[in-house]
Amino acid sequence: MSEKGISKAVIKRLPRYYRYLGELLEAGVERISSGELSERMKVTASQIRQDLNNFGGFGQQGYGYNVRYLHDEIGKILGLNRIHNMVIIGAGNLGQALANYASFERSGFRTVGLFDVNPVLQGVTVRGIPIRMVDELPEFIKENKVEIATLTLPKSRAKEMAQLLVEYGIRAIWNFAHTDLNLVLPRDVIVENVHLSESLMRLSYNLTSYEEKHKTNK
């Protein structure tokens, strides 16, 4: 498979293809043309053909795409065909919410541990997972072959924790703290940031600029 030089934009779109194809599968659709997929996804058909060609192109002229095949192949490209063990550091509301997302498990992301510094939380279980104290992390990560750590900690504690996690052998960090960790971590550690307040600000920008336009046009 020639995956070299695939643009970030294409990679960003792959999970969306995966989701749409999953919905088609659920609906019992076996094959789809790029035209139909284009209509559903509101992406041009040529964009779809171009994107999927990056991975060898699974379509056939006059037949379209085999939904299950394409879904599974994209799943493999995304690394969803194997189990990733994950811990969540920070067992507040957000950490507990994420631990409760059973759908992550179905995509291969298995939450094996939930950690906090607050002794009051020790032993509380979320979806059967007991909350442990962070001093148990080094051993836990090794014993459970944990690859991914989800950080749902306050900004003030996130950087230090991220550095420790890397020492303990964590390979990827899913970061919900309101700060960029990339700057304090080795380059080969994968960081995926979810900056919720930035998303809310984009919403606010769009709302504000729509209102401005509307005002001017009156």
Add this chain to the structure above:
Amino acid sequence: MSEKGISKAVIKRLPRYYRYLGELLEAGVERISSGELSERMKVTASQIRQDLNNFGGFGQQGYGYNVRYLHDEIGKILGLNRIHNMVIIGAGNLGQALANYASFERSGFRTVGLFDVNPVLQGVTVRGIPIRMVDELPEFIKENKVEIATLTLPKSRAKEMAQLLVEYGIRAIWNFAHTDLNLVLPRDVIVENVHLSESLMRLSYNLTSYEEKHKTNK
């Protein structure tokens, strides 16, 4: 202010500028050159100058940027200089986690209501906000001049609820449901999606492709 034709990429970066400038303010920094800002943000200085020029360019040769001024101006562009009333629909773990984010409030996003369909939750309060039943929504939205609805509902119920909310007068939807609402809503309703599982898949892609490369190089 000439905000016409600003690219989506620039708008996407603005909240990040806002966050970094906020951190500088907290640290007592009054002015900064594009070079220093570039180093902190890991963006080229020319990119920074180009981005900020879109909004009239607040820098001065030999002086750099006035941090407070730039922070406040970007805040205005993002619509953060006024209060947006917000409701959260779906008072499960995620809804409650979002209701607990006091930092949204500081940026002008005020959670005035929390709604669910589960009668067991009725009257439970989160950060002083009582959970209400969704049949109270139409009146509540009008009385409280609510602009934004945060949707933390299962996929199966999100589309229908989004359509109702628009009827009730909601102008923007912050969507955490694992589905695209844009297709069922009028074009002038702002939708900002937070697809957590897609973020996790991008992490997985990066982890997998890193491991593939590493394997090949051995």
